Amino acid sequence: MRDVLAWMRLLTDPQDSTAVVRALSRPPIELRQVELARVIQVARRHTPFGGAGKLDLVLGLAAATESPQVPPEARERIQRFLELHRAAAAELDTLAPDAFIARLIDRLSGRAVAELDEHETTPPESEPEPADQLEATLQLLREELLEGVARIGGRLGELRLDTDLDISHGAVRYLELLKLSALLQRPAGQSLEQALADVNARLLAAATPLQREIFQTSTLDATLGQPGGAGGGKANGGGGALARASAVAPREQHSLEPFLPRKGAGLALSASDIQTYRSCPLRYKYARVLRIPTEQTVHQRFGIVVHQVLERYHADGGQTLAQLLAQLDGGWRRAGFSESERDRELLEKARVALTRYHARLGEERSEPVWFERQFSFRIGLHHLRGRVDRVDRVGEGDAEYELIDYKTSRPKSAEQLRDDVQLSLYALAAREDWGLKSSRQAYYYVLDDLKVPVVRDERDADAVRGIVLEVGDGILAQEFEPTPSHAACSICDYRIVCPVAEGRVAEPETVLDMSL
Numbered sequence: 121m122r123d124v125l126a127w128m129r130l131l132t133d134p135q136d137s138t139a140v141v142r143a144l145s146r147p148p149i150e151l152r153q154v155e156l157a158r159v160i161q162v163a164r165r166h167t168p169f170g171g172a173g174k175l176d177l178v179l180g181l182a183a184a185t186e187s188p189q190v191p192p193e194a195r196e197r198i199q200r201f202l203e204l205h206r207a208a209a210a211e212l213d214t215l216a217p218d219a220f221i222a223r224l225i226d227r228l229s230g231r232a233v234a235e236l237d238e239h240e241t242t243p244p245e246s247e248p249e250p251a252d253q254l255e256a257t258l259q260l261l262r263e264e265l266l267e268g269v270a271r272i273g274g275r276l277g278e279l280r281l282d283t284d285l286d287i288s289h290g291a292v293r294y295l296e297l298l299k300l301s302a303l304l305q306r307p308a309g310q311s312l313e314q315a316l317a318d319v320n321a322r323l324l325a326a327a328t329p330l331q332r333e334i335f336q337t338s339t340l341d342a343t344l345g346q347p348g349g350a351g352g353g354k355a356n357g358g359g360g361a362l363a364r365a366s367a368v369a370p371r372e373q374h375s376l377e378p379f380l381p382r383k384g385a386g387l388a389l390s391a392s393d394i395q396t397y398r399s400c401p402l403r404y405k406y407a408r409v410l411r412i413p414t415e416q417t418v419h420q421r422f423g424i425v426v427h428q429v430l431e432r433y434h435a436d437g438g439q440t441l442a443q444l445l446a447q448l449d450g451g452w453r454r455a456g457f458s459e460s461e462r463d464r465e466l467l468e469k470a471r472v473a474l475t476r477y478h479a480r481l482g483e484e485r486s487e488p489v490w491f492e493r494q495f496s497f498r499i500g501l502h503h504l505r506g507r508v509d510r511v512d513r514v515g516e517g518d519a520e521y522e523l524i525d526y527k528t529s530r531p532k533s534a535e536q537l538r539d540d541v542q543l544s545l546y547a548l549a550a551r552e553d554w555g556l557k558s559s560r561q562a563y564y565y566v567l568d569d570l571k572v573p574v575v576r577d578e579r580d581a582d583a584v585r586g587i588v589l590e591v592g593d594g595i596l597a598q599e600f601e602p603t604p605s606h607a608a609c610s611i612c613d614y615r616i617v618c619p620v621a622e623g624r625v626a627e628p629e630t631v632l633d634m635s636l
């Protein structure tokens with residue numbers, strides 16, 4: 121039933137990525153997880169995000185079938201999905217609702233797939249010559265690179281923690297383009313395998329560690345070695361490369377290693393990554409490894425706007441309430457809120473909250489010294505990074521600082537925050553990265569004008585180090601077993617994909633959280 125529901129959702133909204141992912145993972149498509157991760161990665165590069173972070177994954181899938189990064193078997197499964205999608209979309213407009221549902225169930229159970237095979241699949245094209253295949257791959261990569269330049273460039277100004285990953289992917293695309301060009305111009309008589317080893321070694325010598333990781337886990341070389349791939353065939357001496365590709369393939373098929381958020385020998389982790397993994401490892405896999413896009417809720421958008429307004433107000437050296445409210449009006453328009461009653465109420469709520477924020481700021485005895493200050497430091501092999509919303513100097517000199525994180529969620533008491541990792545991590549970051557001797561921490565619940573101090577000591581610092589190492593070990597070992605609970609599942613964006621969520625959780629709670 122949930123398969124039918126997923127198909128209904130994606131047919132009415134192709135930007136419903138979680139529904140598309142469920143349809144891809146389930147019969148009759150059954151795309152493997154590793155291929156799913158690769159396809160989402162390619163689709164993200166090929167397809168512009170719409171409003172509120174939406175990605176048209178169906179459009180992205182069509183682009184993925186053209187990419188040399190997607191192996192032939194996965195390409196066939198995607199083509200099967202697209203054919204099924206085309207057929208079902210046409211029937212949605214022409215059949216009566218119950219006839220449509222019955223027909224969809226037939227298609228998903230495979231009863232109608234035989235018809236698709238007979239009538240709707242196109243005969244395979246004859247394979248082009250090897251040199252032409254290499255040239256065709258070069259053309260595809262060139263187009264992909266040029267599209268990627270605009271997309272990556274456009275995202276450099278966004279508040280994101282994985283910008284270096286984006287840049288490295290772009291740089292690796294360029295290195296692969298150089299590789300193909302070098303292979304096309306290799307000396308007469310040199311085999312593809314010999315040239316490939318030599319060119320790869322030269323390119324790797326010029327790459328950063330992160331780029332090397334991406335470069336070495338790309339499927340391009342495997343594609344070059346396959347019959348029908350970019351450089352295969354005896355004429356090109358591709359037999360050795362084919363054997364190598366075959367040796368590599370089985371390991372890759374079962375491992376999500378290339379998709380882990382690697383940085384050097386460890387992982388790139390944020391406080392939110394750690395919280396997500398601890399709440400449910402499977403949810404972490406969907407969000408950070410497969411990177412399934414999810415649509416922002418109106419309340420998430422609200423939280424982001426309030427957060428950005430405060431950031432811009434302070435960055436511009438704002439002083440007056442009028443300046444703060446003018447920032448809100450601008451940010452509200454840019455976020456695409458409407459004139460509906462619900463949105464007008466939210467705007468009023470933001471105005472009231474920011475007016476109180478401004479009044480409180482004027483009364484504080486502490487002095488705000490940094491806003492959105494970034495940190496980056498290591499625990500073991502892992503790189504921890506993030507930003508602290510505001511840092512106040514309390515008292516005279518540089519004796520003590522207060523690290524403040526804004527929240528638009530419902531307030532929690534100090535007792536409820538006893539096991540909170542985020543502020544413990546920030547306290548450690550202030551010491552390790554910024555060299556602050558001492559700090560206090562607090563959450564500031566903006567909508568309620570309530571500051572909740574969270575006391576942390578040396579034992580908390582040791583505990584948080586242990587948590588980071590444990591989470592890092594779990595991710596590196598690809599331990600992504602679900603740990604369902606009402607608290608985690610009721611706010612999880614991946615319930616339609618999750619096999620254990622079926623029938624056990626209600627609709628998500630409304631949560632206003634502006635943590636990025």
Ligand code: SF4
Nearest residue numbers: 400604609612618621
């Ligand atoms: S629905 Fe629950 S069990 Fe499934 S991924 Fe989300 S949090 Fe984990």
